[in-house]
Each structure stands twice: as structure tokens, then as C-alpha cells.
Amino acid sequence: MEAKVIQGGNFSDHRGTISYVNDFSFKNIERFYIISNSDENPIRAWQGHKLDAKNFYCINGAFKIHFVKIDNWENPSKDLQVETIIMNTEESKIVHIPAGYANAIESLEAGSKLMSFSTLPLAAVAEDDVRYASDYWQINEE
Secondary structure, eight states: OOOEEEEOEEEEETTEEEEEOTTOOOTTOOEEEEEOOOSSOOEEEEEEESSOOEEEEEEESEEEEEEEEOSOSSSOOTTOOOEEEEEETTSOEEEEEOTTEEEEEEEOSTTOEEEEEESSOGGGHHHHEEEOOTTSSOOOOO
């Protein structure tokens, strides 16, 4: 499986606005959390997940979600292609990163908040989570 965007939308009328992603299923979601990077360290990198799929939804501000498909968990190639998806509050979409990838989350604005939905129970995270140095893969500035 590859990373993908699950597109949603917004509906506005005199009562306000509703943002939605109707094609997203919560069937395998075990938990969620909200990420707010500090202004001093706007990039949280690199976290790999052998079993856990991540689903990101921007609830405030804007982010770049960077990700790489891991070729070898103990010694991944430094030449892996980094892919990037930009998301912000105005777009209602979920970025799905399947198991087998490492990701980096970059805040583009102060006060940005990202909701993450995970498919692995908290009790199993210790065996799944693989960390790499924040400069292990080069993030392209676009």
C-alpha cells in the first residue's frame, strides 16, 4: 500500500462551516493524539512504523508531511526518495501513511495543530516505533 490523500470538503451556510472527510473509515483506528511542534523546532523527524499506519488531519495552520518507504529497518538507504504532501486548515483532507514508512512532520505556521489517528494500540508501540536522526534524509525545500 502507498501513501495517499483522502479528500474531504467543506460546507458553509449562514450557520457556519462544517469540514468533513466522509471517505475516511475509523474501522482500524485504536487511538488519536494532537501534535503541536514548537516554534524553535518546527520539524519532528524521523519516526518509522513497521506495523502502525498514520492518518493526519490538520486542525489549525499548515503542515508538510514528509515520508519515505523504508527498505531496511536496521540500516535504511540514505538515498530513499522523500515524498511530501502539504495540508492546511482550509483543505479538508486526511493524509494516510501506511505501515512500512517513516515520516517527518513540519509545521509551516506558528500555532499549527495536527491530529494523528493511529492503527496500533499503545501497548504495542514500543516494538513498532523506529527513530532515525532528524537529518537522516534530506527534506527538499520547495
